[in-house]
Amino acid sequence: xxxxxxxxxxxxxxxxxxxxxxxxxxxxxxxxxxxxxxxxxxxxxxxxxxxxxxxxxxxxxxxxxxxxxxxxxxxxxxxxxxxxxxxxxxxxxxxxxxxxxxxxxxxxxxxxxxxxxxxxxxxxxxxxxxxxxxxxxxxxxxxxxxxxxxxxxxxxxxxxxxxxxxxxxxxxxxxxxxxxxxxxxxxxxxxxxxxxxxxxxxxxxxxxxxxxxxxxxxxxxxxxxxxxxxxxxxxxxxxxxxxxxxxxxxx
Amino acid sequence: xxxxxxxxxxxxxxxxxxxxxxxxxxxxxxxxxxxxxxxxxxxxxxxxxxxxxxxxxxxxxxxxxxxxxxxxxxxxxxxxxxxxxxxxxxxxxxxxxxxxxxxxxxxxxxxxxxxxxxxxxxxxxxxxxxxxxxxxxxxxxxxxxxxxxxxxxxxxxxxxxxxxxxxxxxxxxxxxxxxxxxxxxxxxxxxxxxxxxxxxxxxxxxxxxxxxxxxxxxxxxxxxxxxxxxxxxxxxxxxxxxxxxxxxxxx
Numbered sequence: 001x002x003x004x005x006x007x008x009x010x011x012x013x014x015x016x017x018x019x020x021x022x023x024x025x026x027x028x029x030x031x032x033x034x035x036x037x038x039x040x041x042x043x044x045x046x047x048x049x050x051x052x053x054x055x056x057x058x059x060x061x062x063x064x065x066x067x068x069x070x071x072x073x074x075x076x077x078x079x080x081x082x083x084x085x086x087x088x089x090x091x092x093x094x095x096x097x098x099x100x101x102x103x104x105x106x107x108x109x110x111x112x113x114x115x116x117x118x119x120x121x122x123x124x125x126x127x128x129x130x131x132x133x134x135x136x137x138x139x140x141x142x143x144x145x146x147x148x149x150x151x152x153x154x155x156x157x158x159x160x161x162x163x164x165x166x167x168x169x170x171x172x173x174x175x176x177x178x179x180x181x182x183x184x185x186x187x188x189x190x191x192x193x194x195x196x197x198x199x200x201x202x203x204x205x206x207x208x209x210x211x212x213x214x215x216x217x218x219x220x221x222x223x224x225x226x227x228x229x230x231x232x233x234x235x236x237x238x239x240x241x242x243x244x245x246x247x248x249x250x251x
Numbered sequence: 252x253x254x255x256x257x258x259x260x261x262x263x264x265x266x267x268x269x270x271x272x273x274x275x276x277x278x279x280x281x282x283x284x285x286x287x288x289x290x291x292x293x294x295x296x297x298x299x300x301x302x303x304x305x306x307x308x309x310x311x312x313x314x315x316x317x318x319x320x321x322x323x324x325x326x327x328x329x330x331x332x333x334x335x336x337x338x339x340x341x342x343x344x345x346x347x348x349x350x351x352x353x354x355x356x357x358x359x360x361x362x363x364x365x366x367x368x369x370x371x372x373x374x375x376x377x378x379x380x381x382x383x384x385x386x387x388x389x390x391x392x393x394x395x396x397x398x399x400x401x402x403x404x405x406x407x408x409x410x411x412x413x414x415x416x417x418x419x420x421x422x423x424x425x426x427x428x429x430x431x432x433x434x435x436x437x438x439x440x441x442x443x444x445x446x447x448x449x450x451x452x453x454x455x456x457x458x459x460x461x462x463x464x465x466x467x468x469x470x471x472x473x474x475x476x477x478x479x480x481x482x483x484x485x486x487x488x489x490x491x492x493x494x495x496x497x498x499x500x501x502x
Contacts, residue, residue: 030301035290038309042282048437050281053313057339058289062304088308088343186299 020054020248023240024094024117026085028060029067029101030185033214033233037100040237054244057092059085067103068147068178079107086115095247096120098240100214100233103147123157125239126210126232131161133228137208140230141166141201143177143194143220144212154212166206172197181215190219198225271305271499274491275345275368277336279311280318280352281436284465284484288351291488305495308343310336318354319398319429330358337366346498347371349491351465351484354398374408376490377461377483382412384479388459391481392417392452394428394445394471395463405463417457423448432466441470449476 023041027034038058047053061081069075082104089097098120099108105123112119130137140163142154155165168177180193194216198209208228211217222229274292278285289309298304312332320326333355340348349371350359356374363370381388391414393405406416419428431444445467449460459479462468473480 028301028304028306031293031304031307032290035286035293038289038311039283039286042286043438047313050279050313050315050317050436053279053282055279055314056282056309056311058307058309058311059343060289060307060309062298062301063306064301066301092310092339092343185301187294 021095021244022055022057022093023244024086024089024092024097025056025058025060026082026089026097026099026104027058027101028062028085029064029099029104030215031060031062032184032187032218034058034060034100036218037098037214037233037237040234041240044234044237044241054241057089057094059088061085064104067101067106068145071103071106071147071151077107078104079110082107082111083114086111086117090115090117096240096243098122098236100236102153102212102214102232103145103151105153106147106151120236120239120243122232122236122239123153126212126230126235127154127157127161127163129235130158130163130208130210130230133208133230135207137163137228139164139166139205139207141168141198141204141206141209142212143168143197143201143209143216145181146173146178148212149173154210166201166204168197168201172200177213180219181213184215184219194220195224198229202227272346272495273306273308273344274495275337275340275343275348276307276309276311277333277340277348277350277355278309278352279313279336280315280350280355281466282311282313283435283438283469285309285311285351287469288349288465288484288488291485292491295485295488295492305492308340308345310339312336315355318352318357319396322354322357322398322402328358329355330361333358333362334365337362337368341366341368347491347494349373349487351487353404353463353465353483354396354402356404357398357402371487371490371494373483373487373490374404377463377481377486378405378408378412378414380486381409381414381459381461381481384459384481386458388414388479390415390417390456390458392419392449392455392457392460393463394419394448394452394460394467396432397424397429399463400424405461417452417455419448419452423451428464431470432464435466435470445471446475449480453478 064081065076065078097117158165176193176197180190210230217231315332316327316329348368409416427444427448431441462482468482
């Protein structure tokens, strides 16, 4: 930590090495999913005192236009909001950016290119995590927004990892998955809609299910399913910690 | 929202009024308490879609030196860390700052003066909340860090509100309250230490108990007590929302 930053004089710390990288979280999509990610990041960090935890800066802008509407219905492009948030994070000192929203990943290549801070890619990491599961998973079901499904965000990375993707049929996607996600975003409970959609995927042969929208883990528990439920929010939290440790070790 | 901010061009929104003030959270003291505050802020916001939630920027710096040690043992002054965080929040566009750490409030007057963004003062708001309780509370017990207790942070505001303060005796403060707070900061459970300390305060006449360290609500439930448990984190969340609504209404 340098002596003067943003006009603030810091005393030289006894061990500047205790300060690792700063994690930037581009969130608010939705806010409850960002709070869930932040809580998972804290729980996944091995620490006995406050001072051993990661420094985090969170930009939570729930006014970011709806990602699914932008992808499917010609709604407002969220890219300016995402770019602005990523710039605030970079200006605040973020060394790495995590985005706990699956659908937003459709817009991130342009954002990250303009901001110059590396991204820990949630969908890439989740696909790698799935490819490493034992016993091996050949077919995986996806519970995600219609925007994420239609944009093919998981299909691309899963194909690279050698895992086939099973999507809900159109009725289940609209009346179960999207209905449940909207309920959770409104702060209400999902009355079994996600569990029902997941069971249909398992009946069709899914050997694991991806909770592929950050609201899904808020409405579906691993116990609700006979196969592994993969939580990309948790995978992202662990990947961010691994990234921060590697960065700290190399500094 | 202006057209160009931080070099990003925004399309003019159909209703710029949907964008209210940005809430700055100076946190990380500890990180779990900040995550708890953020979750409470989201739950206390009346909203059916992401876009109705508040825009929030969180600076979570768990490396901020221990506040109790600075107050009692001549430890490193956390003021530079707090000032730096507040400047990051101001630079990121925060219109108001909330600090979900009671003990940090001992250092805030100097910080806020240097940054020029108004503070929603958690201890002031909690004292006002207590004074408004019916039936009236004449004596209130305090579960807080030894730093908060010795710095007299609650005593000052409660006296102004006409409420007398009951503090744990020295043994209960050290072996129950501080021991429990350290366990919670280390991610472990409190095996009834806080409930025991609270019961002693009630036996001595406390008609309500303040969960006066943001870790305390993580280890003590209202059901554990025969009198009201006042949670300053919840009071702060509601005060921030009221502040944001007033600011939006007047803009």
